Amino acid sequence: MNYDGGPQPRQVPDSRLVWRAAEHSDLDAWAALIARTAAVEQPVWFERRADLEQIMDSRNNPAAANTILGFDPQGIARAYGRITKNRDGDKAVGSGCVDPAWQGTGIGTALLGWLEQRTRDRFAEDAGDAGDVVPRPRLRLYMEQQHQHQAALFAGSGYGIVRYYNEMHRPLSEAVPHAVLDPGLELVTFGPALHEPVRLAHNAAFEDHWGSEPRDEEAWGFVVNDPQARPDLSGVVLDRSTGTVAGYQLATHDAEGALTRGFREGYTELLGVRREFRGRGIAQVLLADAMRRFAAAGMDVASLDVDSENPTGALALYVKMGYTAVNRSMAWDKEIEPATR
Template sequence: MPSDAPRHILPDANSTGLQWRPATSHDLGNWAELIARTAAVEHPVWYEKRGDLVHVLESTKNDPRANTLLGFDSDGVARAYGRISKNPEGDKALAMGCVDPQWQRRGIGSAVLAWQEAQTRFRFRDDAAAGRITAPPRLRVRTEEQHGHQAQLLTSKGYGIVRWFNEMHRPLSVPAPDTGLQPGLELRTFDPSLHEPVRLAHNDAFRDHWGSEPRDEESWRFTIEEPTARPDWSAVVVEAATGEVAGYQLASFDPDAAADRGFKEGYTELLGVRREFRGRGIAQALLADAMRRFSAGGMDVASLDVDSANPTGALALYLRMGYEAVNRSMTWEKTLEP
């Protein structure tokens, strides 16, 4: 292995029956097929597509040589996947992954999780040595309430639930509420000239949100270039006199999810209002505008995901706007031994 290659403690091939290595661009099709094959059985609300995996391999903060893992059977078919991501100054790492349904209950999920924990320790040790952080290593995993097998694994490995989230739907057969903006505020469709101002506004709006960390140019580019992103259904409220961004709503549409779930949903990926502009009806206006855009685009429902303990009162706002909770997910966390 080259001297500059990242450290890797790979799962054992003999006990798992799989050959392990980091993901490369040559694996994109195989990798995406594994995730889609797993999703076809487990029916998650969302799963990574090929375009998302391209972004994973392009990351400069999370070198894919150290932060991705694929397990292949004897025919070269990808059967398991794991990765972690971490901001250099962040106080936690995030884990994602899956195991082919035909290969589950063989200890492979445990092996992937053990690898994720080991790589998290490496990342924290390196960031601490560089003087970027002093926090102990922590790993977080997001799962859906319907996936009991994942909850069973995480519980057995010492993880605990630290936050609940609600997926909420609002039928578009009911007209959007008649909301408007106060004088001096303007609504614009999201376009490239607003990409950087909205990034800065997002970092400001979310600095009091649990688990949120500032998004740099790279992570923001991945956000707005996400394969399902719909900038034409996204909007920004600006203060006319200054041009400052007051709030924004970024939307997406996933045709694969529509085919799987049997309905089409316009999804609000991000909704934020900067502190000094809160209490002026901006969030309501953005949501109502999104509903009208979704409806014109042929969607059946407007949907979003909300932290059940959001400090801005977002859950109450969504309920007033006609959204109802339909699914729950949770974030698990474990503080790792150094």
């Protein structure tokens, strides 16, 4: 296995495939694997080549150490896994897939073992070599409710559901709800000059959200440079007197996904309001503004995802604004024995 100097896993996930870390030359094969899997499993969203290019360029989670691809004897990519983790974070997040033609053969179980081992190693690496106590490693996995084969794998491997999320849609053929900003606030379009102020506002707004961790500049770069990002469909509310970002709505549009799903969707990737500005109708204004922007751009549906136990009452707000739940996803966690030093 070639890891370009990155950490070696303690064992090859499954000897039927040739395993190594993802390289730039693998982008087409990697994207093709994900597309083949998505064609069968029909997820709401899946990574495409442009997304994988971003992954390859990560400094905090370099692909050479945190990805793995499995190739069959003909050189076709059949499985992949990936770990991401913030250095001071309390969890790693795993993702991956197995080619439908290879599912049910034990490859998924073997790949999950690699994700757990890599999680164990990342926690040890991030604790440093100065005798720091290694926190108990935790691996988080996400799945859509429809993918019951994944649920069976996770449950059988010791994972438990820790959170539910609702995907919500709102037809844009309906009238946009009336919402007005306080006189001391103004709504502007998101742009480069607001990248850093909105990052800081996001970290502040999500301090009280379950599972959220601060986003550093690289992580925020994945948001603002997302191939599907639509700053023209995104709004920011500013305090007129100070210029402080009070709230924001950052949107994306998946043009390729519209072809398979049968409708054009304006998706609110992130919506947040700083705690000191809550209770002033800012979220309503941002959502109404998003609906108008989406409709003007020819979208059929406004959509978003929400934590079913969001402490800010977001779910009730979205229902009030006309959104209805159409799909559900889950987060699964497992605590893993730490690596020995």
